[in-house]
Amino acid sequence: MFAALYVAHSVGDHWVQTSAQSAAKGRPGWVGRLAGARHVATLTATKLVVLLPAAVLLGLHLSVWGLFAGLGVDAVTHWWADRRTTLAWLATRTGKAEFYSLGTGAHPAHPVTGEGKPAAHLGTGAYALDQSFHHLWLLVAALLITLL
Template identity: 75%
Template sequence: MHAVTFAAVFIALYVAHSLGDHWVQTSHQSAHKGRPGWFGRLADARHVATLTLTKLAVLIPAAALLELHLCVLGVVAGLGIDAVTHFWADRRTTLAWQAKVTGKGEFYRLGAPRAGYDDNPHIGTGAYALDQSFHHLWLLVAALLIATV
């Protein structure tokens, strides 16, 4: 039963993540969450709060409709670890540092606009790919916690 619950929870979280990270997140949050100091931290916290609420808003009806038996502690633990790691990565300097120390610094900078130019009008950058894959890893951990606690 854990495997079925895990699969359903992961799918719900994955879809909710995409919605929350791209549709629910405001332009202000996106533009400012990586800025230094409290201004950036607050923008990031607002993003993570709405993202987590989006995940909960998708997970609860999915669990009810699929008759999944989820423990409140598991949901809190799973969404909590997801929120903390999402906040950490979205501060931008943290994920850039991780890319650098793991030998992915060049990939992280792939597709970024050149200094003084806005010559990459799409979202397909190395930084974006590493950001999303980092979030997907923690969605997996969150789903495992939710399904097994």
């Protein structure tokens, strides 16, 4: 179940999520909350589309309660982290604020071009912490789905 959730998470977070959802989900107020909710709805649907056939193929007998609990916990924690200020707060509280800013102009050692402008790079600390947070909750979801 974890492998299926992991693949579905990657597809839902990167291919299914729209650019508008990605751009707006961290905005303050209802605009950001609703964009995040739309993203989590499509993400959760993607996970169901992957999980159910995987369960059938593997001969797993999953309960509705287990699916509801696992996907519910995953959805709530995903929405929380994707509000961005919440994950930034957690990074600060856990001593990861500098890593969170890695790959951005806010990081003290950000890469620059020969002209001193921010240089292109792959990924950011914020993205790495975001995905790591999601992976932790994917494991919790997989356990709930298979154990309940």
